[in-house]
Amino acid sequence: MKxxxxxxxxxxxxxxxxxxxxxxxLDIVVTKGYDSQTxxxxxxxxxxxxxxxxxxxxxxxxxxxxxxxxxxxxxxxKMLSQPSTEEAVYYRDWxxxxxxxxxxxxxxxxxxxxVKAEVALFDVVKSxxxxxxxxxxxxxxxxxxxxxxSDLIYERITGVRxxxxxxxxxxxxxxxxxxxxxxxxxxxDADGQRARxxxxxxxxxxxxxxxxxxxxxxxxxxxxxxxKIFIQELSTGRISSISDARGYTSAxxxxxxxxxxxxxSSEKNSPEIYLYDFQTGSSKRLTxxxxxxxxxxxxPDSNYIVYTSEKGGRPQIYQYSLATGRSERLTFEGxxxxxxxxxxxxxxxxxxxxxxxxxxxxxxxxxxxxxxVLTETNLDESPSIAPNGTMLIYSTQQGNKGILAWVSLDGQxxxxxxxxxxxxxEPAWSPYLN
Amino acid sequence: MAKSKLLTxxxxxxxxxxxxxxxxxxxxxATATTTMTETDTSLETVLETEETIALEVEQVEADxxxxxxxxxxxxxxxxxxxxxxxxxxxxxxxAEYRDMLDAHAAYLAKSGAKVVLEGHADERGTREYNLALxxxxxxxxxxxxxxxxxxxxxxxxxSYGEEKPLAIGKTEAxxxxxxRVEFVY
Numbered sequence: 001m002k003x004x005x006x007x008x009x010x011x012x013x014x015x016x017x018x019x020x021x022x023x024x025x026l027d028i029v030v031t032k033g034y035d036s037q038t039x040x041x042x043x044x045x046x047x048x049x050x051x052x053x054x055x056x057x058x059x060x061x062x063x064x065x066x067x068x069x070x071x072x073x074x075x076x077x078k079m080l081s082q083p084s085t086e087e088a089v090y091y092r093d094w095x096x097x098x099x100x101x102x103x104x105x106x107x108x109x110x111x112x113x114x115v116k117a118e119v120a121l122f123d124v125v126k127s128x129x130x131x132x133x134x135x136x137x138x139x140x141x142x143x144x145x146x147x148x149x150s151d152l153i154y155e156r157i158t159g160v161r162x163x164x165x166x167x168x169x170x171x172x173x174x175x176x177x178x179x180x181x182x183x184x185x186x187x188x189d190a191d192g193q194r195a196r197x198x199x200x201x202x203x204x205x206x207x208x209x210x211x212x213x214x215x216x217x218x219x220x221x222x223x224x225x226x227x228k229i230f231i232q233e234l235s236t237g238r239i240s241s242i243s244d245a246r247g248y249t250s251a252x253x254x255x256x257x258x259x260x261x262x263x264x265s266s267e268k269n270s271p272e273i274y275l276y277d278f279q280t281g282s283s284k285r286l287t288x289x290x291x292x293x294x295x296x297x298x299x300p301d302s303n304y305i306v307y308t309s310e311k312g313g314r315p316q317i318y319q320y321s322l323a324t325g326r327s328e329r330l331t332f333e334g335x336x337x338x339x340x341x342x343x344x345x346x347x348x349x350x351x352x353x354x355x356x357x358x359x360x361x362x363x364x365x366x367x368x369x370x371x372x373v374l375t376e377t378n379l380d381e382s383p384s385i386a387p388n389g390t391m392l393i394y395s396t397q398q399g400n401k402g403i404l405a406w407v408s409l410d411g412q413x414x415x416x417x418x419x420x421x422x423x424x425x426e427p428a429w430s431p432y433l434n
Numbered sequence: 435m436a437k438s439k440l441l442t443x444x445x446x447x448x449x450x451x452x453x454x455x456x457x458x459x460x461x462x463x464a465t466a467t468t469t470m471t472e473t474d475t476s477l478e479t480v481l482e483t484e485e486t487i488a489l490e491v492e493q494v495e496a497d498x499x500x501x502x503x504x505x506x507x508x509x510x511x512x513x514x515x516x517x518x519x520x521x522x523x524x525x526x527x528x529a530e531y532r533d534m535l536d537a538h539a540a541y542l543a544k545s546g547a548k549v550v551l552e553g554h555a556d557e558r559g560t561r562e563y564n565l566a567l568x569x570x571x572x573x574x575x576x577x578x579x580x581x582x583x584x585x586x587x588x589x590x591x592x593s594y595g596e597e598k599p600l601a602i603g604k605t606e607a608x609x610x611x612x613x614r615v616e617f618v619y
Contacts, residue, residue, distance in 0.1 A: 179598075206561045206562065206595075206597075207561065207562055222594070222597070225550065225590055225591075225592040227565065227593075247569065248565060248592075250562060251562045264562070264566070266566070266569050266573075270566075270570060270573075271565075271566040271569060271570075292563065292566040292567070292570065294562050295562045295563065308560075308562075308563060314523065315523075315559070315563055338559060338563050339560040352559075352560055354558075354559070359558060359559065379558065381560055381561060382560070382561075400602060425561075426561065
């Protein structure tokens with residue numbers, strides 16, 4: 001029946017060859033934000049070195065904060081002064097400019113391609129320093145440093161942990177001639193930068209998902225006349241697969257403890273939900289009917305699996321209890337509801353809803369069962385919530401091209417990520433990685 | 435190819451029926467042919483019988499030739515059809531595809547050839563759901579063929595979901611082209 005194949009050397013080699021050709025960066029455009037935004041002045045950081053640094057940390061912070069739609073970073077040209085030390089920060093000046101927060105940074109070169117950085121956040125209204133970071137970092141880590149600082153600033157101001165240091169996985173599809181495509185599974189920073197190809201295929205790759213420790217991704221890839229689930233360890237590139245003898249195998253979802261993988265298999269005629277146990281190496285069938293059951297996803301506490309079934313005539317979302325083995329239908333409005341994912345606190349579901357002929361991203365409050373449509377785009381797919389529950393990433397279309405887009409869980413902020421490459425599809429937001 | 439050989443055999447078999455029935459033109463085609471040529475020897479018999487009778491009754495011979503051509507054309511026209519289209523979010527086979535599917539079934543049952551049934555969906559809805567829809571569409575066609583005498587071992591089913599559209603576009607005209615099962619021999 002099911003089997004896990006051991007490490008495939010071929011893929012390891014392929015991955016190390018692919019890395020140098022990683023996708024160029026993707027640019028994000030904020031298309032809609034909040035009416036009331038926090039005013040923050042990120043002063044251009046002082047740099048004491050003679051050669052230019054590869055990354056401007058202050059720019060990374062500005063673009064991160066802008067993308068959330070919650071901040072209005074000040075134009076550096078309008079600043080009365082550009083302090084880089086605490087002594088030079090005059091709260092009155094910043095109050096005159098209606099700023100609520102100020103970020104300053106001071107960077108000096110060190111031997112061995114390293115940098116000594118001091119960065120501080122000030123609360124202008126309370127006239128006090130919020131935090132100061134003093135750190136030695138490698139020049140190659142400047143981008144990571146910028147994301148960590150963004151996380152800290154975001155958390156101290158909003159009270160919510162930032163997700164700038166998390167990653168997103170997605171698939172790109174590039175035409176290589178008639179009926180000939182190249183599919184790449186890529187992992188990038190949460191802002192779409194530093195995309196790195198981890199797996200590639202001439203056949204479709206879909207249903208990308210992360211393990212809860214952020215160390216592995218699972219996905220489905222068509223291989224000949226089969227679809228197989230692959231599980232890839234990101235640090236080593238090591239890959240294993242789960243495959244049924246017949247039919248297709250797809251839609252993987254890890255349990256929180258990493259012991260189980262829920263997935264769909266059409267081995268027994270119609271697609272059904274199964275549970276693979278990594279400890280025993282065996283699978284158990286969870287649904288049993290003649291209809292389509294697919295797109296399983298574990299709840300954060302791993303007590304439930306939410307899935308799509310058309311047993312009611314049209315695809316709707318159901319919740320399966322692993323304790324009782326019973327399913328409860330969750331969606332009743334909208335002619336179709338598909339591919340649900342829980343928020344990390346389990347309080348919300350996000351999914352695709354067909355309403356008046358258009359496929360939108362919608363969310364459901366699990367306590368009240370209230371549904372809210374979050375997007376105005378059509379042909380939306382693959383919504384995936386950030387680990388702090390503030391934003392979700394999804395794929396949609398612009399013209400005939402697949403693009404990635406973001407929307408806040410309250411529907412107030414939307415961003416789109418343009419790409420110079422073919423289609424970008426099937427995004428999945430990682431959990432916290434540190 | 436194997437296909438054209440079969441068509442000849444089928445045509446000859448129906449010629450025999452026509453002769454046996456005294457020249458009555460009948461519309462039973464595929465069903466009759468499936469039961470006819472069981473072994474190579476019976477095929478030889480068919481050839482002999484046809485020749486003999488054809489020589490004796492000239493009028494019948496003319497009819498038989500016409501019917502053969504018609505049958506040939508019909509079968510090859512039906513075999514040239516390799517696409518079955520479906521309604522949105524549906525996988526039941528529409529009645530209009532029965533003749534075509536019967537012709538494919540007859541050919542497969544006779545020849546023992548193998549076929550890949552590729553199931554597809556339009557781009558609306560999620561990729562996974564469309565993968566499932568494509569799979570069920572192809573399996574529905576496979577089940578029909580099996581009822582008509584094709585062995586399960588001759589059929590391979592593979593779903594492409596929404597990943598391989600036939601037509602690019604965002605109107606029902608293109609979408610309807612993409613909701614399909616393709617016969618690939």
